[in-house]
Amino acid sequence: MSQETDTIYSTVQTAVADFKFDDKVANVFPDMIKRSVPGYSHIVANIGILAEQYAQPNSRVYDLGCSLGAATVAMRHRIHAPGVKIIAVDNSEAMLERSAQFLDAEDSPTPVETKCADITELDIRQCSFAVLNFTLQFIAPEKRLQTIQRIYDGMLPGAALVLSEKLRFDDPTQEKLLAEHHHDFKRANGYSDLEVSQKRQAIERVLLPETADDHLNRLKAAGFSIASQWFQSFNFASFIAIK
Structure with a gap:
């Protein structure tokens, strides 16, 4: 499948609008995410491996904030437990419409149901594995604990959550570095200084990062018995939590 190159911020914009997951972003998202998030492909590949380990027979697996379905595809390739269904959820219709092109091209016995919904209000049940892959950072901070709690409450014993996020750091020197x-x-990866600057302006008002301790403490507060950071590349990290 052909992929378009991300040139959204390549020309001067007199007023840089807030970043949103619209048709324009959906059309270039695979290129954008690959060139913008260090370690992204490694995280996605390992989500598949973790899903294979934690997906329980006759349960549900959730990709929350699925965008174009990269994590969903990785999980479909690895899940072998019988009776598993993947629920891929996003609040962007543009992203879900384009994700169908990727998911329909997959030959897998594991069924996928896509939903256009707000994950902060989603009914989660019979869940053995869930993914929040660079999703929580776009949710209002005051709704983050209740979102994690909702996921935890809908999980089976022994279920796992993978949470990937951009990090901020309390130490100003570390943050700047x-x-x-x-x-x-x-x-x-080919972005110009103009593109880096304008993308930063667009996203800093809607992507609100937190520290690693913020995430780990929230996971423990929700009830997870184990919460650990398993990956970091620059200021991007991924955590796993076990119920």
Whole structure:
């Protein structure tokens, strides 16, 4: 399947609008995410491996904030437990419409149901594995604990949650250093200084990162018995929590 190159921020914009997951972003998202998030492909591949381990027979697996379905596809490739159904959820109709092109091309016995919904209000049940892959950071901070709690409450014993997020750091020196490394990563992947600057302006008002401790403490507060960071690349990290 052909993929369009991300040039959304390549020309000067007199007023940079807040970032949103619209048709324009959906059309270039695979290129955008690959060139913008260090370690993204590694995280997605390992989500598949973890899903294989934790998916229980006759249960549900949730991809919450599924975008174009990369994590869903990775899980479909690895899940072998019988009776498992993947629920792929996003609140962007543009992203879900384009995700159908990727999911329909997959030959897998594991069924997928897509839902256009707000995950903060989603009914989650009979869940053995869930993924929040760079999703929580776009949810209002005051709704994050209740969202994690909703997931936990809908999980089976022994179920697992993978949470991937952009991080901020309390130490200003560390915050500045890793932000600069992230921008260097984007330049190395072909983005210009203009694109880096304008994308930062667009996203900093809607993506509100937290510290690793914020995430770990919230997971424990929701009731997870184990919560651990398993991956980090610059200021991007992934955590796993076990019920």
